[in-house]
Amino acid sequence: MQHQAIESNAASERAMCGIVGLFLRNPGLEPELGAMLSVMLATMSDRGPDSAGFAVYGEGDAGRVKLTLRDPEASDFPALAAELTARLGATLPIVVRDTHAVLSVPMALETAVRTELAALVPGLDVVSAGGRMEIYKEVGLPPEVARRFGLERMRGTHGIGHTRMATESAVTTRGAHPFTTGADQCLVHNGSLSNHNGVRRTLLREGLRIATDNDSEVAAGYLTWRMREGSTLGGALEEALDDLDGFYTFVVGTESGFGVLRDPIACKPAVMAETPDYVAFGSEYRALVDLPGIEQARVWEPEPATVYFWERH
Amino acid sequence: MPSVDLATTPLRDLNAALHALSLDTPDTHWTVTNPRGRHSVAVGVAVPVTVEVAGHVGYYCAGMNERATIIVAGSAGVGVAENMMSGRVHVKGDASQAAGATGRGGLLVIDGNASARCGISMKGIDIVVKGNIGPMSAFMAQAGRLVVLGDAGDALGDSIYEARLYVRGAVKSLGADCIEKPMREEHHAELRALLDAADLADVPTTAFRRYGSGRTLYNFHVDNAAAY
Numbered sequence: 001m002q003h004q005a006i007e008s009n010a011a012s013e014r015a016m017c018g019i020v021g022l023f024l025r026n027p028g029l030e031p032e033l034g035a036m037l038s039v040m041l042a043t044m045s046d047r048g049p050d051s052a053g054f055a056v057y058g059e060g061d062a063g064r065v066k067l068t069l070r071d072p073e074a075s076d077f078p079a080l081a082a083e084l085t086a087r088l089g090a091t092l093p094i095v096v097r098d099t100h101a102v103l104s105v106p107m108a109l110e111t112a113v114r115t116e117l118a119a120l121v122p123g124l125d126v127v128s129a130g131g132r133m134e135i136y137k138e139v140g141l142p143p144e145v146a147r148r149f150g151l152e153r154m155r156g157t158h159g160i161g162h163t164r165m166a167t168e169s170a171v172t173t174r175g176a177h178p179f180t181t182g183a184d185q186c187l188v189h190n191g192s193l194s195n196h197n198g199v200r201r202t203l204l205r206e207g208l209r210i211a212t213d214n215d216s217e218v219a220a221g222y223l224t225w226r227m228r229e230g231s232t233l234g235g236a237l238e239e240a241l242d243d244l245d246g247f248y249t250f251v252v253g254t255e256s257g258f259g260v261l262r263d264p265i266a267c268k269p270a271v272m273a274e275t276p277d278y279v280a281f282g283s284e285y286r287a288l289v290d291l292p293g294i295e296q297a298r299v300w301e302p303e304p305a306t307v308y309f310w311e312r313h
Numbered sequence: 314m315p316s317v318d319l320a321t322t323p324l325r326d327l328n329a330a331l332h333a334l335s336l337d338t339p340d341t342h343w344t345v346t347n348p349r350g351r352h353s354v355a356v357g358v359a360v361p362v363t364v365e366v367a368g369h370v371g372y373y374c375a376g377m378n379e380r381a382t383i384i385v386a387g388s389a390g391v392g393v394a395e396n397m398m399s400g401r402v403h404v405k406g407d408a409s410q411a412a413g414a415t416g417r418g419g420l421l422v423i424d425g426n427a428s429a430r431c432g433i434s435m436k437g438i439d440i441v442v443k444g445n446i447g448p449m450s451a452f453m454a455q456a457g458r459l460v461v462l463g464d465a466g467d468a469l470g471d472s473i474y475e476a477r478l479y480v481r482g483a484v485k486s487l488g489a490d491c492i493e494k495p496m497r498e499e500h501h502a503e504l505r506a507l508l509d510a511a512d513l514a515d516v517p518t519t520a521f522r523r524y525g526s527g528r529t530l531y532n533f534h535v536d537n538a539a540a541y
Binding site for chain 2: 265266269271284285286288289299300301303304
């Protein structure tokens, strides 16, 4: 019973919420990605003033994976990195951003580092892993959350963000988006899924790790599973139309791509803008008004049950 | 001729000023700049003035409009002219979902496309869309006329009552109990008047087809008892 109550609350929390996404086509804008995304995120505060999160696809180092760590106790991250270095005999650079830190780990050592982290700091979350993706999320007004993590100074090729309005249960970081279940893969969601329990069982059977009771994490895990089985991002989104029941607008990110999918009824709002320089997504047009060249952009609404995705070449 | 810049004037001040106008106000022509997608621009105007908005607006622009002419030189978000009573609303760009929802009167003209649920539960409003309309448009439409020069998406007129739908382009599919009906002389005349009102005097009525209620959902059928 308790389990069910938690899940129904988790679903209803996304009744409102705001989503933004930005995929750059012009590499000259990459130093500005964080600045552009932070303005979009701040504009969506009205739709979700309780917490915010974002994923940024930035620089990567060949052969290394970036682990984004979150510790609510704000432990001494440099000391933690030093301890890991001593235990594993490899230098692990770390960049601290407020309650989060990005640890650069040689791919061969990822499993060992995760094991050591779990032993050293039991309360620590590994929020994301990937060659380029970093995820940050925290409770608070979206502009404040973005400022704490220094979003406006981040560079990258694409990013997605979410502002959350919690309507029933507690406001916690754990319920904040984006969700990731695979390397360089993340998802933000506006809506609620009605068959996530069944899908979660399938995913667990398939060996995926699901950390919360949240339906959006199930959606992220579903896409990760389909891509693991050989589907492209676009193919996985097509399969989601058959297998995920409920209402949703998804914006998803992968190492090289950015996708959008709305359910067949298109309950949740979505506006897109396209120019030769970028593709942008907002729950409302207001989120897009400060983007460069927006007056000349093609502004349109994604069709229901239609998969859109853009890949870097 | 009052001009309001929403970059410097709070939206509430604009709407309060419009609500304070008397029927015989001499300030009959207003311009609004920098709407930047804000919601509820020029909602609830009840006097015969013209409000020209320079740019895109957010949700519910011109909602509950009565007597006024509201012109949006841009696109409109969800629910433009929802529950309009009378007057005229003209969107020069595209309209988002639920344009003209539950409208009881007046004329809504959209130069571009309207997305899903255009004219949902319309109750007497007239809507003319020069582009296409999205899926589930005119859902449970009760009265009024919807004219579409382009195409209509899936499930047009699902569970429709007595509204009349005129579509020139392709209809992807009809919703439950929505059927095509013959274009008789009075329908060509009605459509002619609607097109003229929307400044489309040069568009002939010949290519339009008419859709409306099959009236099979009006009464309870015992065969359907198991569905309840």
